[in-house]
């Protein structure tokens with residue numbers, strides 16, 4: 428029985444994705460890396476000794492092993508797999524996280540050393556669970572399934588909070604404007620292509636006449652309306668200054684004569700003679 432238990436423990440230790448063994452795997456990862464590096468050193472040194480003097484073989488092997496150790500093995504991340512079968516996501520121990528201790532709740536950025544599977548850099552509290560950043564499932568690190576100290580992911584949204592609100596608003600406005608501009612350009616291009624592809628439909632006599640009367644009415648009505656508005660504005664503003672009001676009224680009349688009449692005269696139409 429004892430041998431089966433030891434065998435299961437060793438097997439669990441090398442189960443590379445189980446949340447239950449994560450704490451142990453994290454704690455011994457550097458020791459395992461050192462043992463692995465020593466093994467590599469011995470193999471390399473023995474191989475090189477056949478080709479060169481012992482001191483040279485040992486020096487070259489040491490340089491290679493030290494390089495490998497500090498590049499790949501030192502503080503290497505371990506993996507855990509989310510137990511939610513619909514998620515099945517892999518989470519690495521060097522993921523930035525927020526402490527689950529209610530009195531701390533601080534972010535842990537140096538997750539290579541202070542991982543959520545171990546303890547917080549700030550309050551040194553050991554975490555009991557982690558909320559999966561793929562699906563939100565609680566991943567427990569022990570069989571007691573305690574949620575009391577549950578670490579969470581440091582989201583980009585949290586980091587964005589450091590951007591001042593004014594700048595964030597401006598960025599959002601620029602993004603929306605860019606979107607509108609792109610949309611308008613695309614619509615224009617689409618219209619040009621459609622116009623080129625579709626033959627222009629000849630207007631009927633009725634459509635031409637309707638357009639003509641609309642233009643005529645719009646030009647005359649709007650001119651008269653603007654004239655009336657300007658005169659009313661003069662009456663209001665210069666009610667206590669008759670001389671100035673007279674001068675301003677004269678200017679409006681001159682404008683009406685020079686612009687409105689010209690506008691009518693510029694486009695003489697046979698069907699509008701009655702209003703000229």
Ligand SMILES: [Zn+2]
Pocket residue numbers: 526527528531532533547548549550551552
């Ligand atoms: Zn903490």
Ligand SMILES: [Zn+2]
Pocket residue numbers: 509510511514515516559560561562563564
């Ligand atoms: Zn998950």
